[in-house]
Amino acid sequence: MNVTKESHMLCLFKNKKWIVVVSLLFSNLLFLNSSNAEVSVVVHPENSSTFDKSIIKKIFLGKSKSFNNGRVAILLSPAEGDPARQVFNKKVLKKSSNQVNAYWSKMIFTGKGVPPQEMASASDIISAIAANKDAISYIDSTAVTSAVKVVATF
Amino acid sequence: MKIVTITAAILLTALLSSTVVAEIKFSGYGSIVAGKTLGTVNDPLNPGQKRDEILTADFYDVGQYTNDITFNAESIFALQAVAGVGKGFKITAQLVAKGVDDFEPEFDWYYLTYQASDNLTLMAGRRNIPMYYFSEFSEVGYAYPWMRPPSNLYWWQVTQFNGIHAMYDFDWGDYSNTLSFFYGNEYSDDNVEMLYYDKLYGGNARTVNEFWTNITGMNWNISGDNFDVRFVYFQNDRDRETIQQDGSIDDYSPFSQTFIGLGGSVDFEPFTILFDLNFVDYDDARGTEFPTYLISVVYTQDDYQPYVSYSKADHKRTKGSSPTEDLEEHYIASFGLRYNFLPKASFKVQYDHFVDQGHEASGWAYHGDSDTITMGVDFIF
Numbered sequence: 001m002n003v004t005k006e007s008h009m010l011c012l013f014k015n016k017k018w019i020v021v022v023s024l025l026f027s028n029l030l031f032l033n034s035s036n037a038e039v040s041v042v043v044h045p046e047n048s049s050t051f052d053k054s055i056i057k058k059i060f061l062g063k064s065k066s067f068n069n070g071r072v073a074i075l076l077s078p079a080e081g082d083p084a085r086q087v088f089n090k091k092v093l094k095k096s097s098n099q100v101n102a103y104w105s106k107m108i109f110t111g112k113g114v115p116p117q118e119m120a121s122a123s124d125i126i127s128a129i130a131a132n133k134d135a136i137s138y139i140d141s142t143a144v145t146s147a148v149k150v151v152a153t154f
Numbered sequence: 155m156k157i158v159t160i161t162a163a164i165l166l167t168a169l170l171s172s173t174v175v176a177e178i179k180f181s182g183y184g185s186i187v188a189g190k191t192l193g194t195v196n197d198p199l200n201p202g203q204k205r206d207e208i209l210t211a212d213f214y215d216v217g218q219y220t221n222d223i224t225f226n227a228e229s230i231f232a233l234q235a236v237a238g239v240g241k242g243f244k245i246t247a248q249l250v251a252k253g254v255d256d257f258e259p260e261f262d263w264y265y266l267t268y269q270a271s272d273n274l275t276l277m278a279g280r281r282n283i284p285m286y287y288f289s290e291f292s293e294v295g296y297a298y299p300w301m302r303p304p305s306n307l308y309w310w311q312v313t314q315f316n317g318i319h320a321m322y323d324f325d326w327g328d329y330s331n332t333l334s335f336f337y338g339n340e341y342s343d344d345n346v347e348m349l350y351y352d353k354l355y356g357g358n359a360r361t362v363n364e365f366w367t368n369i370t371g372m373n374w375n376i377s378g379d380n381f382d383v384r385f386v387y388f389q390n391d392r393d394r395e396t397i398q399q400d401g402s403i404d405d406y407s408p409f410s411q412t413f414i415g416l417g418g419s420v421d422f423e424p425f426t427i428l429f430d431l432n433f434v435d436y437d438d439a440r441g442t443e444f445p446t447y448l449i450s451v452v453y454t455q456d457d458y459q460p461y462v463s464y465s466k467a468d469h470k471r472t473k474g475s476s477p478t479e480d481l482e483e484h485y486i487a488s489f490g491l492r493y494n495f496l497p498k499a500s501f502k503v504q505y506d507h508f509v510d511q512g513h514e515a516s517g518w519a520y521h522g523d524s525d526t527i528t529m530g531v532d533f534i535f
Binding site: 054057058063064065066072080081094096097098099101102103105106108109110111112 | 181183232234236246248263265267272273277281282290291294296297298321323325328330332377379421423454456457494497498500534
């Protein structure tokens with residue numbers, strides 16, 4: 001961070017009104033972004049496990065390691081900054097992207113968990129899932145194809 | 155320590171070169187933090203003399219703030235390498251460089267992980283002792299809202315050990331559980347914190363070696379939709395060698411200690427409550443006890459997370475004569491703001507009000523009061 005930005009932020013902290021205004025603006029932007037988007041949780045077509053919001057949340061936080069079918073889940077996620085990721089974090093994990101990253105940093109640096117493998121695009125996710133019976137991920141609903149099975153939408 | 159570091163370095167180098175095609179993942183974390191105390195205080199150990207207020211932000215390495223702005227008390231950079239080495243085996247090493255050590259890197263973590271089954275993980279090697287709720291990741295600033303877990307609780311002269319862990323995951327209704335059992339030892343030669351105390355009280359020791367052995371205990375972690383709570387119990391043997399300039403070693407009576415605690419976080423959107431209750435008990439001649447607790451509330455509004463926290467430490471002697479209550483006793487009231495300006499970086503500013511309530515006549519009020527401001531950036535990669 002450069003010095004001008006830091007001192008700029010310090011000014012913000014001194015003036016609480018600005019914090020309120022800036023955060024309100026920001027939350028409105030987020031709200032507009034996320035309200036339109038729908039994400040689909042996708043698995044391999046042969047994965048017959050059952051899913052609900054709570055199961056999906058546990059799987060994507062690494063708290064449940066396996067599907068109902070007994071197989072160990074392989075987690076994939078869209079890249080940081082992908083709007084689908086923000087929507088999923090907010091609607092399913094009920095956390096901001098930073099809170100999710102903070103959670104995983106605790107797991108990674110204590111050796112207690114590995115975050116989902118980041119994929120570059122929705123089409124990469126689809127081909128990875130089509131090729132692996134134990135993979136699970138989520139993508140923007142408009143990107144879904146018949147190569148994967150949708151088990152929930154949010 | 156040097157030999158261990160070199161061994162680990164050789165091991166890692168061997169790994170890196172022999173498993174060229176094996177998957178090695180690098181990641182890391184760091185904090186760049188500057189701060190200072192705001193005033194002066196009557197020196198509790200030298201009555202009548204004034205000195206800068208001092209806040210010890212890192213007891214283990216004695217990272218302190220005084221009236222002069224410093225980046226060295228808490229700034230840290232860590233690089234982690236994880237190498238898969240075959241069926242279910244992984245090797246993890248963390249190279250950590252701290253401002254208090256002039257950024258000289260050391261392997262603070264290196265351990266082997268074996269995934270014995272879907273639910274059972276075994277680990278062997280050097281890790282942090284899972285004492286307080288935040289102990290294992292106390293240096294990963296990005297992982298928690300504050301500048302640091304409150305240093306008046308995270309004050310121990312030993313934080314790491316060489317040992318084994320067994321972690322078992324299971325579901326209990328809707329709750330995810332992890333039971334961990336651990337055993338290990340730490341022979342902390344040239345202990346920085348204990349030598350600091352020796353000098354603080356007018357000593358001139360060459361070095362102090364601190365031994366925590368037979369560290370044996372368990373963690374039980376339970377998490378649900380909106381909470382994560384951890385119970386901890388362990389015990390260990392304590393011994394110490396204070397070596398004087400002439401090579402003589404001070405008398406010391408070894409004893410055992412038990413550590414018990416309950417800590418965690420509970421979400422009540424948009425608020426998060428973080429807490430830790432702990433009790434340390436020595437079986438020494440004085441019946442020493444350290445009850446401590448932390449309570450903190452964080453408010454999350456998108457990328458802004460203002461917070462308050464209160465941490466209190468007490469020290470009692472339940473047997474023998476002389477002052478038995480309020481020996482080393484202090485609290486820190488803190489407030490601050492975490493601003494997540496990038497997905498993997500946050501800016502923090504924190505104000506700490508430290509009040510020393512210790513017993514001055516017996517020398518236990520050695521911290522002195524302080525008001526401290528710190529600001530910095532925590533990041534992961």
